[in-house]
Amino acid sequence: MKHNRRRGVALAAAAVVTMTALPVSAAAHTASGPWHEVVVTGAGADAAARAVESAGGRVLASLPLAHGVAALLPQDGTLPAGWTVVPQRELTVADATADAAGTATTVRQMLGMPAKGNEGDGVTVAVVDTGIADVPDLAGRVAKHLDLTGTGEGDGYGHGTFMAGLIAASGAASGGAYRGVAPAADLIDVKVADADGRTDLITVLRGLQWVSDHRKDVQVLNLSLSAESPLPYQVDPLNQALESLWRQGVAVVVPSGNDGPGIGSVTSPGNDPVLLTTGGLDASGTADRGDDVVGVWSGRGPTQQGDAKPDMVAAGGHVVSLRSPGSVVDRGNPAARVGDVYFRGSGTSMAAAVTSGAVAATLAVQPKLGPDAIKNLLVSTAYPSPGLTAAAGGGAGGLDVARVLAAAPKWRTSKAQSDYDEDTAAVGRDAKRWAAFTDAVVAGDGDAAERAWNKLSPASRDWAARAWAQLDPAARAWAARAWAARAWAGADGSWAARAWAARAWAARAWASDDWAARAWADADWTARAWAGEDWAARAWAADRWSASSWAWLPRS
Secondary structure (H helix, E strand, O other): OOOOOOOOEOOOOOOOEOOOOOOOOOEEEEOOEEEEEEEEEOOOHHHHHHHHHHOOOEEEEEEHHHOEEEEEEEOOOOOOOOOEEEEOOEEEEOOOEEOOOOOOOOHHHHOOOOOOOOOOOOOEEEEEEOOOOOOHHHOOOEEEEEEOOOOOOOOOOOHHHHHHHHHHOOOHHHOOOOOOOOOOOEEEEEEOOOOOOEEEHHHHHHHHHHHHHOHHHOOEEEEOEOEOOOOOOOOOHHHHHHHHHHHOOOEEEEEOOOOOOOOOOOOEOOOOOOOEEEEEEEOOOOOOHHHOEEOOOOOOOOOOOOOOOOOEEEEOOOEEEEOOOOOHHHHHOHHHEEOOOEEEEEOHHHHHHHHHHHHHHHHHHOOOOOHHHHHHHHHHOOEOOOEOOOOOOOOOOEOOHHHHHHHHHHHHHOHHHHHHHHHHHHHHHOHHHHHHHHHHHHHOOHHHHHHHHHHOOHHHHHHHHHHHHOOOHHHHHHHHHHHHOOOOOOOOOOHHHHHHHHHHOHHHOOHHHOHHHHHOOOOOOOHHHHOOOOHHHHHHOOOOOOHHHHOOOOOO
8 A cells, every 4th residue: 555656666776796805884983983784694503603703793683593693794894605695685565555536346246255254263374574553353362462663563654454353354344244254263473673673684583483483373474565676585584585485384475565567576575485475466346356456556566586486466456454543554544444444455465465374274174284285276276367377477377265265175085186196105105215415416527327227216207307398498598597507606515406396396286395404504515516407498308317417427
């Protein structure tokens, strides 16, 4: 929601440094000179803290989720090679349009849900946003208020309350008309943005770290932020923190951003192939899905790194949710009020919140589903419409909660899940053989690599060939560039395995097994193993992966 124009997150220009030079960010002047707020990531939080202190800096916050720390570094401080240093940067919530006119269709009607329902019982959603106001429609739903801004509880901007209402409002003030998608779900208010809708990278990371520390109590995270990040998702601390939460079992929902309709307008962190990215659809004021279209404001892919996004679209146009009385958005857009309690708005923030509610409702039905399985379920059950094609920015189609909830109880026994389970078992049984193969490749021993490969089960070899052969050309090209050019050789030694696994399998429901950690984590599987070879396009895209794939290794 916004006063007069649509905007995405404001993102200060940033740079990523992996050697010794430090970027210039907003500096804090002390008696000893200027200090720079940064996020340092690499081998882990403890090691990052030691590196910062050795450079004469001061740790502001430990961020194990992002494998690093937030810190103040002196202007003349240096860090050894291998650390990624990202400047502090300002962010704002993913503002959209506060609608002064337009026909509003209730969200539950658009999702194919009954007007009355009590979905989401037993599930907790963390809303990382501008805060949640204490309004009657959320009575008893907010389990905790956490303020990381220092401005106190409440929602002075009005964005977080709107998101919370879409997820879990009771609809009491509207006779149930504006009931949330998961009205029985609990909410945790993680306030990271102030009354102007502004926040910064470090504050958001601290909020995500809190969620990670309490992940046993949180199943879903809604982050309606979007940014024009200059960093690849593989090294951006925000993306990496969200991916870590995903691997920890928290389903992360993010918007595609409000910079549409141009191609390539998906913003960060919606550009991450691991996360569930939702674009916004406009229902054209009717319950008929045949006239649904992708909102003109909705970010469209592919991303700058070639990934197809968004994953799907959900109700985001002219939706009605809760007001935060007296907030900036409320005061600035009185014509968007719907009665005394509600407010009308459009944007992908709303679509993300609707999707988060759907995830909560799904987990209440089938709590054993992990983030990957949930993503696969929502995408697989999306409904088609002429205006919601992938080419139009609709991803797999529109979110259909009725179909999702009907399919959820048996989803673990679906063919997709069955195939996944079979492949997971095959790879798991061969974990030691995979490790032996990796060690041989890293050591440059072609004979040992061939012997280890031949000892893998046929099922494992078939899985590897299928997983890589199915990569789209952009993914293969990215992989080739990443390693062959030695672009990342100085980075954290384990990043390559993590990024490779995320890129290749996470979006296809492989990451939850964390097979990469078992099979590859002990190896320094970095650029030096593959340098000089266009291995992704030449070796992996073939129908079979055989000894010829590493023929370049020296032989005895």
